[in-house]
Amino acid sequence: MPNLILPSKLTRVMVLALILILFPWPVFTQGTASAPEAPPYQWPRSHNYDVQHYRIAVSFDWSKKSVIGETTITFQPFTSDLKEVEFDAGDMTITSVKLADGAPLQFRYEGHEKLFVTLDRAYPAGRDTAITINYTATPKRGLTFITPNETEPDRPYQIWSAGQTEENHYWFPCYDYPNDRATSEMLATVEDKYQVISNGTLVSVTANSAGKTWHWKMDQPFSSYLISIVVGEFAEVRDQFKNTPVISYVYRDQVENARRSFAKLGPMVAFFSEQLGYDYPYAKYAQITVRGFPGGLENISATTMGDTFVYDQRALLDASPDGIVSHELAHQWFGDLLTCRDWGEIWLNEGFATFLANVWTEHDQGQDDYLYELLGDQQAYFQAWSRGSRRPMVVKRYDDPDAVFDTYAYARGGAVLSMLRFVLGEELFWKAIRRYVAKYANQPVETPQLVIAIEEATGQNLQWFFDEWVYKMGHPEFEIASKYDDSANTLTLTVKQTQKPDDQRPWFQSPDFFTLPVDIAITTASGERVHRVRIDAREKEFTFPV
Template sequence: METLGKIPVVSLVFLVASLDYVEVPSSQPPANRTTYQLTMKTKIAFVSFCVLIQAVVCSAEDRRGPFTHARRSVRTRFVDQQHISLQLTLDFEQQAFAGRVIHHLIPFQALRELTLDAADMQVRAVQLLGARGQKTELKFTHQSPALKILLPAEQPIGQEFHVAIDYRVSKPKHGLHFVSPDKEEPGQQVMSWTQSEPEYARYWFPCIDSPADRVTSETMVTVPASFMVLSNGTRVATRTNPNGTKTWHWKQVQSHVPYLISVVAGDFEAFEQEWNGIPITSYVPRGRLADAERSFVKTKAMMDFYSKKIGLKYPWPKYAQICVDEYSWGGMEHTSATTLNLGTLHDARAHLDVSSDGLVAHELVHQWFGDLMTCKDWGELWLNESFATYFQTLWTEHDLGLDEVTWERYQDGESYKSEDKRYRRSLVNYHYNGPNNMFDRHSYPKGGRVLHMLRYVLGDELFWRAVNRYVMVNKFRSVETADFRIAIEDATGQGLNWFFDQWVHQGGHPDFDVAWTWNPETKTVRVTVKQTQTVDDVTPLFRMP
């Protein structure tokens, strides 16, 4: 490398003798493979290919957007949540619910005071539960969103204890939502659903509302007898009560994070499939069963495709897809029980023009990337969303072919670049003003394109070996980017700090100025490629694969 003032310059010269054409071979995916041909009657004596990489280093214009907070750290935990047992009684007329949550906790250090997240709720009582069924009433103070509980004695390190909290929530603003008829929509079906990502679990049950903490869970939900309740894991029991209600008991025995706990209640019909002994059930409001088959018929094939690609069979005992009304998002990958916007469904005429396959594929692959493994902090969200975005395009390629996925990836790139014009950030970023800021086009399409480029760098065989190792080593864990990089290096032997430094821990992308000249006397083509982006503390001079 030669340095001219503040302009780094790199020149690379390649000589190719006596060719009719020049081909750039590659082990990369077909969508990224490019073949260049020079068709000339006279053979080219040689081609001189000179690459000049240049970028001016100067101070960055402040385009940080909503990423101006002092650097955050992964949340400190004083206790390890082991299990959450949640009991709810839903009152649809009053749009309220009574709750009781029992936490199984193990201290990381000697503990006298326990602090939980509990927002916009009325906490009525807190008890310490003894091993023999005894109950000790505990003193507490609740200033939303913090619930501080004074324990009767110091809890020793590593010794599990159980705390029960009784509470009530009326007309919740976040977390658990009620849907009912009104003047504008008098025919609206009554239902209820939950949405906790990123930090709304605290609005419907007290907990440590952090993606760094994994738990097993169970839900016992009482609703009108005509309703069903859908939740994570396996249904343990359904009990009919003397007062005309019914209680549904679901249990999730494999660990996941609190924001993935889900409860949906309403009157649904089911479209049923099965793959390798795993039931796949799609629930829709009564009267929409025909639409369900149109929207979800490919789920079984997707599950087979992803299980083979990732090298690990779908990891949960069942898969449910539940369509709900007034859902503000496209879908949410609750563990084994995805929630979807009612707009996912469409009739026969609309089916000619629109498809739900992209959304269905995205949420399904989250069951591996997002649920089986979850980002440890919102600053690492790309480990959830970039993977789901990229694997969504893999299904498109498998199902519809190269042309369709090439167009989809082009749109992804344009979507990211339009946001990059407003602000620029690294994929891993702990400066978010709030966790919702992380759900942007950097975390989704840009990260997906970065994974596609990583596949090009490694080649197919090593890339898929690395993905499988990442999953097998880190399943049922909350992860950081370092876990992904180390898994790749262990699987392939390749040092990839250079790749992660510029594409994950820094921002932006290279801008190229490409020019070429042909010298007929020497039969030489000179191609000059310059990187023209401004280099600053966010955007590097990129080493291209």
């Protein structure tokens, strides 16, 4: 945050230029690393059918850490001449493929990754067609078995999934990409002592010779990477938002610690519902704590998170799980209700969740704590930039989907939303966000849809903002010169942007200059006056009366 101390005959004038609570102008050099190679293009995936529903029936072999499954995929062809469909099915043994009514189908399995099914005839476009696939798998990704071992003999028996980005197809066949949405149901058979938590509503628990079959059903469409399952032994810590149960599943000896650790979960659901103008949209909200989970994952209606976020009373004096709890909850709107259409748009999931977690902090702890979290986002961005990690927030060129889950999706994404809040002002910003949520609920989204929603809600065309801050990369670096005129009692500031394009990454564009509103606070002996100015050129001069 720049400070200029300027002398005069009668007083000193201090000028504080607050650049949107964001992007001061430290200068970071590139370093001596070798020039990077251009990443490949990753265009959004095409598909010739629209999945309507997944019915996933599974049981497990704990000793082999394997899954025995039957998945029925109901889909609608986009064209009437569809003869073959392709599903993602990683490292599976496919035992049979048939129409849901029982007629067998020919198939071929290529590269331990793709399942091609030949239809018995061409089905009309837009008409439901259902295929049932029987298989076994020992997943190396997507599904984790937790069992006791020599170093941790008291580890619990658990199974949990983690489908983001494209790993659910290692434990059930599917279309594993975020630009398609379908409903789902999960039927999981486990031993009597275990519980199963999955997406949506618990329909039934049925006893049988193998134990119990837990039947969960999700009746709102969503992207397949958000399908989840957790198997284990848990106690419930219950809260409620209106008529919606809010449940934390924790170990039975951690109930009181969880009650304290997650005391704010219910109020968070209420706060986000009110702030976004859209009530929490699903039949329940659950967060399930499990062993060995690296952070949290916003599976629809059923977040999975590590058991290390349950703190005892002493630990809560020094730490809080509120950050991850609020972040994953925010994803139920941004990530689940509205899901990025392709991974290059992931900031629409992660940036919004980061920003809303900060907004919860502002609501719960006050503005100073909010600004401190925003400072952390800002510092994370500058550190990434200085070590040579550089890209726009929206990209079509990246090495693989996991590569874009980085500082630009999270920290810079959240900070840019905070800047957008400053540009629009409080009332118009939240009006725009509510419009965006309401208009695109239950749909895959791209950044242009956010831009359109903002204009529809506020009348403000912010294409210039998104062009510079989202579609291009970098940040402003400033040289500021000041001149005080004693006779006229005026202060003149000359603001010059000195940043240069990154010539090592010509495939990513940088703006010629950044456009941004700035508050200039001028403090004299008689008090403080704040002037809002707009920097919209590479060099600009401003004169203020003092």
